[in-house]
Every structure is written in C-alpha cells, then in structure tokens.
Amino acid sequence: MKNKNIIVGIFFGLLILVGLFVYKDYGISWDEPIQHKLGVQTYDYVFGQNEQLLKNSDRFYGQHYEFLLIIAEKVFNITDVQMVYQMRHLVNYLFFILGAFFFYLLLRRRLRSVGWGLLGSALLVFSPRIFAHSFYNSKDVVFLTLFIIASYLALVFMEKRNLLFSLIASFVTALLIGIRVMGVVLPILVLDLFSLGGKSRASNKKVFLYLVFTALFTILVWPILWEAPLQNFLEAFNYFPQKTGILFFGEKISSTAVPWYYTLGWILVTTPFSYLVLGLIGLWHVIEDIPKVRRDDLLILGWFALPLVATIVMHSVLHDTWRQMFFIYPPILYFAILGLAKSSPDFRKGLKILLGVNLFFVLTFMVRNHPYQNIYFSEFAKRPYGSEFSLDYWGLSYKQGYEYLASVDSRSEIKVFADGLPGETNLMMLPLEERIRFQFVSNKSSADYYLTTYRGSRELYASPVFYEIVVDGARILGIYKVD
Numbered sequence: 187m188k189n190k191n192i193i194v195g196i197f198f199g200l201l202i203l204v205g206l207f208v209y210k211d212y213g214i215s216w217d218e219p220i221q222h223k224l225g226v227q228t229y230d231y232v233f234g235q236n237e238q239l240l241k242n243s244d245r246f247y248g249q250h251y252e253f254l255l256i257i258a259e260k261v262f263n264i265t266d267v268q269m270v271y272q273m274r275h276l277v278n279y280l281f282f283i284l285g286a287f288f289f290y291l292l293l294r295r296r297l298r299s300v301g302w303g304l305l306g307s308a309l310l311v312f313s314p315r316i317f318a319h320s321f322y323n324s325k326d327v328v329f330l331t332l333f334i335i336a337s338y339l340a341l342v343f344m345e346k347r348n349l350l351f352s353l354i355a356s357f358v359t360a361l362l363i364g365i366r367v368m369g370v371v372l373p374i375l376v377l378d379l380f381s382l383g384g385k386s387r388a389s390n391k392k393v394f395l396y397l398v399f400t401a402l403f404t405i406l407v408w409p410i411l412w413e414a415p416l417q418n419f420l421e422a423f424n425y426f427p428q429k430t431g432i433l434f435f436g437e438k439i440s441s442t443a444v445p446w447y448y449t450l451g452w453i454l455v456t457t458p459f460s461y462l463v464l465g466l467i468g469l470w471h472v473i474e475d476i477p478k479v480r481r482d483d484l485l486i487l488g489w490f491a492l493p494l495v496a497t498i499v500m501h502s503v504l505h506d507t508w509r510q511m512f513f514i515y516p517p518i519l520y521f522a523i524l525g526l527a528k529s530s531p532d533f534r535k536g537l538k539i540l541l542g543v544n545l546f547f548v549l550t551f552m553v554r555n556h557p558y559q560n561i562y563f564s565e566f567a568k569r570p571y572g573s574e575f576s577l578d579y580w581g582l583s584y585k586q587g588y589e590y591l592a593s594v595d596s597r598s599e600i601k602v603f604a605d606g607l608p609g610e611t612n613l614m615m616l617p618l619e620e621r622i623r624f625q626f627v628s629n630k631s632s633a634d635y636y637l638t639t640y641r642g643s644r645e646l647y648a649s650p651v652f653y654e655i656v657v658d659g660a661r662i663l664g665i666y667k668v669d
Contacts, residue, residue, distance in 0.1 A: 190300045197304055198287055201311055205279040205321075210272050211557040213585030214611045215322045218271065220244055225252030231409055239409065246422040248325050248365040250407045255324070267614045268621075275321040278328070282320035285331030286310050289516060292338045296482050296520075297527050306523040310516060312545065314552050314562035315456050319509065322582065325365065330513040332362040333372070337489060340376050341482055347392045356396050360403030367422045368493055368513075373400050375488040379481055430505055433576045435568075441505045446498045452508035455567040455575065457518065460544035462564075464537060465518040468525030483524070490517035506579045551658070558583065561657040571660040578639040581608025583655050583663040585615045587637050590653055591665065592620040595634075601625050603633035603668075606641060636666045 224242060228249045231239040239245055255274055264270050286307040294303035311317060319327045336358040343355040363369035373396070380393040404419075405411045411418050430441045435451065445451075454462070472483045479487075493514055497504065504510055526537055552559050561577055568574050584604060591600060600623055604610065610626050630636045635652065639662060655663040 194290070194300060194304065197307070198283060201283050201286065202280065205276065205283065208557065209276040209279055209321055212275055212318070212321045213557075213582035213615055214271055214608060215580040215582055216606065216608050217325065217580070218274065218322060219607065219611050221248070221252050221324050222255075222270070222274070224249065225256040228253040228409055229256045240413075245410050246367065246425050248328060249409055250361065250364050251324060251328055253409075266618065268617065271615065274324065278324055279321050282327055282331050283311070285334045288335045288338045289519075292334065292341075292482075293520065293523055295338070295341070296480070297523070299527070302523050302527050305526075306519055309461060309519050309522065309545075312548060312552065313458070313461070313515070313519075314548060314559035315507075316512065316515065317552065318557065318560035318582075319512070322580075323509065326509045326512045329362070329365045329369070330515065332358065332365060333369070333489065333513045334516050336362045336369075336372055337485060340372060341485060343392075343396065344376065344379060344481065349395070352392060352396045353399055356399035357403045359396075359400045360407050363400075363404050364408040366510075366513075367419070368496075371489065371492050371496075373397055375485050375492070378488070379485060382481075382484075432506065433574070436574045442503050443501075444504050448504055449494060449497065449508045449511045449514075452511075453515075453518070455563055456507065457515075457564055458544050458548050459565050460537075460541045461519060461522050464522035464525045464541065466521075466525070467529065467537070468521030468523070471525060471528045472521065486517045486520050490514045490521075507576060555657050557586075558655070558657045558662065561660065561662055563658065569659060571658065572640070572662075576641070577657075577660060578662040579641050581606055581612065581639050581641070583639060584609050584612035584637060586655060587653070587663050587665055588613055588616055588624065589620075591635060592616060592623065598623055599625055601627050601632060601634045602637060603627050603630045603635075604637040605639065608639075609637055630668060633668045636668050637663065638666075639663050 221244070224239075224244055224247065227236075227239040227242055227245075230236045232253065239249075255277060258264075258273060258277065259270060262273070264273055289310050290303040290307040292303075293306040294300060297303070316327065316330070336355065339351070339355040339358050343351040359369065359372055362372060376396060377393055380390075405415050410422075432439050432441055432444070434444070434448065439445070469487075472479055472487060493511065496502070497511065526534060526541070529537060548562075551562060555561065558578070560580075560582065561571070563571055563575070571577060581604075588602075591602070602613075602624055603626070613621060613624050613626060616624070627633050650666075651661075651664045652667045653665040654661050
C-alpha cells in the first residue's frame, strides 16, 4: 500500500508539473473578463461596498468561485492584468487536478483498484478539450470538478450516514449548486437512492439533514440568494442567456433552438473514439445487471442521464459546443473503466490495445497542437472541420496572433482591429513592454492588421492572409494586412 501511495503521488505530481509548465500558454477566453467582473462585484457586495452584483446579467454563474479568485488577487497583491489571468489559469487547472484525484478515489472505491482509478484519472486529464478548458473555463470545468467531488462525498455519506459526512457532503453540494443551478440533480439522486435503500426512520433522518444542510449552505455560499433566497433561486432556474449562433454539422443554428441530439452529437465528434466504445460497453454492463446494480453505478447513471434528458425535454439553451454539459463527461469515463474492468480477459486484451493506440494519437495531437487542444475532433467528425463546426469560438488564439505580430513588427505603434471581445482582451496577455506598442482601433479601415477567428462565418477574405494558425488542417485564426 505504501508503494501504491507513492505511485499515486508521483502520478498526480506529474500532472501538476505539466500545468506549471504550460499554464502561461493559454489566451483569454470570451467569458473570462465577464467572470472576473462578476468576482469583483461579488467581492464588493459581500463587503458592503456596492450592489452592482444584483444588476449583473451573469450573476447566477459561480459567484463564490470568482469571489475566491479575487481574494487570491488581493492576498498575493497581483495587479498586472497579464498576471491576473495567468494566476486564474493556474488555479483553475490545479482545481481540476483535485477533481481528477477525486475521480481516482471514485473509481478506486468502486473497483478496489489503484490501477483502474489512475487510468480513469488519466483519461479525464488526457481528454483534449477538457484539458484545454481546465485552464481558462472557470464555469463549466469547475462545475464538472465539483460534481465529481460532491458525488464521491455523497456516496461516502450514504455509506457512513453520520453527521460529519452529512455536513461535508452537503457543503460541497451547495458549492456545486452555486456554480450552476443544475447541481440540484445531485441531491435529487441522493434522495432517490436513500429511498431505494429502505425507509427506516434513521435513514429518513440522515437524508433530511443532508437536504436541509444543503439548502442552508447554498444560501450561505451564493450571495445573490441572501436578500430573497427562494425568489432568486427560482429566477436562476428561469434565467436564459443571450441568443448566439452555432455551426453544427454544417448548419448555422441558434443556441435557443438546438436539436434534441445536440449534446450527443458534440460528444460523438469531440470524444476520443476508444473512450466512447469502452463507455458504451460499461453502460451495457450496468443496464444488463440493473436488478442487482450497485448504488455507485446508479448514482453515476443518474448523473449522466437525468441532466441529458432534462435538457432535451426542456429544450434548454446551449451555447458553444457542449461545454455547458461537460459535467456529464466523467460518467462516460467511469463506464469506460467499468467496461474495461468487467470484460472477459481475452476481450479486455483487445480493448486495451484499442485504448492504447487511440490514446497515443490523442496525446500526439495534444502535444503537437498545444495550446489548441480545444480544437480536437474525433474520427467521427467530417473534414474540413471549419465548414462543419464552431472552432475557436472563444478567441483564445488571438494571444498567439499578437505574439507573432510583436515578433515581426518592430514599430513602436501597431494598430490592430479584431472580431469580438477576445480580439481586444488578448492584448493583455502580452508582456507590458510589448503590450504598450499595440493600439486597438474601432474599425478595420484604421488598422494596420485585422485579426479574426471566423466566429459565425467561414468566409475567407479576398486579400492574402498574412499569418494563420492551423490545427489539423483547419484555420482557426487569420491575420490580414490592411491596405
């Protein structure tokens, strides 16, 4: 056991080391300045400085997490804007690795195996899109991470059924709900699983305490609920973000009218092939044995199926690929490991070969195309990707575009124009001495260079491209000289 603990420590230590080497490579996503502003307003609201938070249209998304990031800024006296976002990227990644560790615990608990647990964590981290988002996505990947942690603690609570674990599990569940209101799925599943386990008075009391503590902690960690808990909680359920356009299998669709198979389609084209095959095998093992299925498997099955069905039935608004549904990805990997572990020895050998070969190509893609792992597509996606799907919709590649311009243009003033907010904010990721050479202008005709990530349009402009970033044959950024 001591040797196994050393192996686990080395594994997660290496993952942390990877993050320390690469966290500065990622640009600023579209939502990050918005989330940073939310954190500032939450900080001001908590300490009674103003109530701008109550007017923020994004006030329902992860206030407590953004608040803690602002606290970190102040504690470490981080004032330079580049360092602010670099700090955020590092903290986001480290928190994700904490989630990967709890995913290891979840699988080790289920299969009584350190090896299967580590393999599951490896597949989670080496999922290209999830890996990239783990640095700059402080909503969807944080929600995914907290869902893993809260689910593990909920299972431990259902086993121990004591006051201490009731408090711990309910507090983390509250943190989960405070990121996205969809987190209420977990206490619903816990309530259902308690009911399946019998209706003794002691069990009813334990689950009642868990639900009460969850409700109280949710109000505590979600400042928007402090003045009118029930009213604002219901408003969070009814809140619909703005309408945006999405390129999905070659068709331009609206985020307010996605087809029922939208999430499933994105899972198909962005998840490594072998992960899906193994996931389906594991899911079959669970469904086949449903009368005798374990509580752990039922919770994971509900974690995957209930939100997916809910978004289909309720015609939910979904933006930018399936990032808002990333949190149902860990169950796919859970079933993948289960499928591998429960298969017959001979069949398992073939599955290991399939996984090993596919994982080699996945890792090769991640290294070769760093830091654009968010553009990964599986074998199910049709080429050319740019005419079929949204690519760099969050504008992260603007960072490398500006770095290139800074290296080839030595003028003291460089005028630039770009599409969308990230085209301006990514200038902040340059070192100060380079940053001050750039002037962002209000229209393309006044600029020396025009940058675009082609969000909402795959039109290639008539003038020759001055510089481009290409991932797997798809152009994700173009820089054009303006005459």
